[in-house]
Amino acid sequence: MRFAMIGTAFMGTAHSHALHDAAAFFPDLPVRPVKRVLIGRREARAREMAERWGWEEWATDWREAVRRPDVDAVIVGTPNHLHHPMCLAALEAGKHVLCEKPLATTASLADDLAAAAARAGVCHGVAFNYRRVPAVVLARRLIEEGRLGTIRLYRGTYLQDWLLDPSLPVTWRLRVDEAGSGALGDILSHAIDLARYLVGEIAEVVSDLTTFVAERPAPDGGRASVTVDDRAAVLVRFIGGAVGSLEATRFATGRKCANGFEIFGERGSVRFDLERFNELEYYTQDDAPEARGYRRILVTEREHPYLRAWWPPGHTIGWEHTFVHQIHDFVAAAAGGRAFAPDFVEGAACQRVLDAAMRSHASGAWTAVPGPGGAARG
Template structure:
């Protein structure tokens, strides 16, 4: 698989318009190709392998795993359950038995592959963030809009939307259980870069990753703010920092060209104010996404390190009974839990990808646009870009227009 980005212009070159795909049904098996076999490729492969075991969705077959290094690719495909392999992602677009292309590559390849796949008549799932830039994301949205008119679906992989606890939080907020939301705090902290001797990787180069903690972590955080509250960011002020400016690469020391951490204040269209902190230098925090939502009638708190729990404070209860209630989100009536285990048997991080696959398949079968859409991914990308603009301007307030 080539790793030389050709850019959105090349990806959107004129191509014959394929006929619309016939509606999927549980009796029609859909062929899946995953592009990428590392961290995210493994997580998505696990989801495609298990989705039909737990969800009543169209049948799928793992037909093709794509990666650059054939020596690593072939054993990876054998471990992960794939029938075949290819070293060029274009192979997936040329095959009639591939219906879904699932993109798990570094961000600089998302736009080219996604646009080409949509034009070839493939349903497309893309890992977050949608793209490395607003311009690339806009190109992808245009391609998705055109494809949708032909019955071809697309989705961006913000898997935390499929956490039962956060889906329940959204339901409680929509039902007004915490009243008018006034204040939100979101932090996503990791420490895998805290060691200054950690080697250079594609995630530390702007040309491949687009940004650092912003695209990696803040994309999840911003999506959750907008998803949970059903609103958008209208203004932002922020700053970023790179703690270790150089790291050892294959040819000696190399400049780190992305951020290591970021902080921001966000004003939402709903009137609420949110604070945001993301870092890959938070020593001792392995994967700590924490969300706090404070309203006029109560509050909600979530911690990814206790992902089956949601804390709910009811301010309308008598003072002598007030206190945060721990909701163990494992009931069959809680979001997504009907497909899994008996009450009290908890789920893990990996289950979100299986549920994501099931939602995508259901949308394909019903002919409805899945969520989160490429438009949602573009909205997140605009917030990240505005934060970068604010940081460059000395934490100036940057206004956003997300009306289109």
């Protein structure tokens, strides 16, 4: 499966590595992912990156590259406002598309992409890579087996601190027209996706968004306004009856990539923190009262999700493996004519939660999360 990828920076690196390792570590794949063409804005950067990561070619014109007949699949790893035009062009050219999160900058653009993907009849996916952490997949397995009983409460947080310094300049992530929103779309979108993956669809939200540093240096000198939130807090009610809270910020002094959740059910609970990637904590009421307590499961056994491909038990894996697993699952789905999850339909569902959170912040009221196209859900 010959890949084109647009984007040569953070995500460009993560996906380049994943394409390499998926081909090498997963011999079960029915087809091998091939790094056909890497697309960047600047020629020198694209060439350097392509040579370093073993891309066969590099290019600077993404519109031309995504239409090439020797390309089967496209990865979009660019700023959020470019996802819509790039994905649309790739879908219209009949390519499988894996797009970085969030799928778009608004729910209507995300719905538009979901409709275009359905028309194209290709495999489509959104890179919510934390669904591919073995401990997270194990948490879902425990929930599906009924070990937690009925879920009552979900607490999700995604805490980083890289924006603390007020002298950091404004980049696309801090501009609403390019990012769509701030901590909300950037990292709370991951928390929403995990909540949807682990508990189910969200019915309504009430939110509070805060901007701590409203003005920063502009990249070309002078000052520029920050037009997105720095912290997003959202209370959620799930369709299935559970309730929850989600909070994300890039100002959590000392917390680097603390993407975590606690899920409380009537019979048990689980707890996960990305900063302790290989561990899942599990508590069950089934234990005798005197033996009750959280147990730390080291998720590195061959029986654990994805671990068969890696090292002997206890030889831990890390963040980049989520991208390898993601490419593995995407290639397997596309080659087998199956759907990948989360697909653009789910990416649009996440985006409608983001939009509802923004509307709720403006109105101060509980806000229903609509269905596709803004339709009310019964």
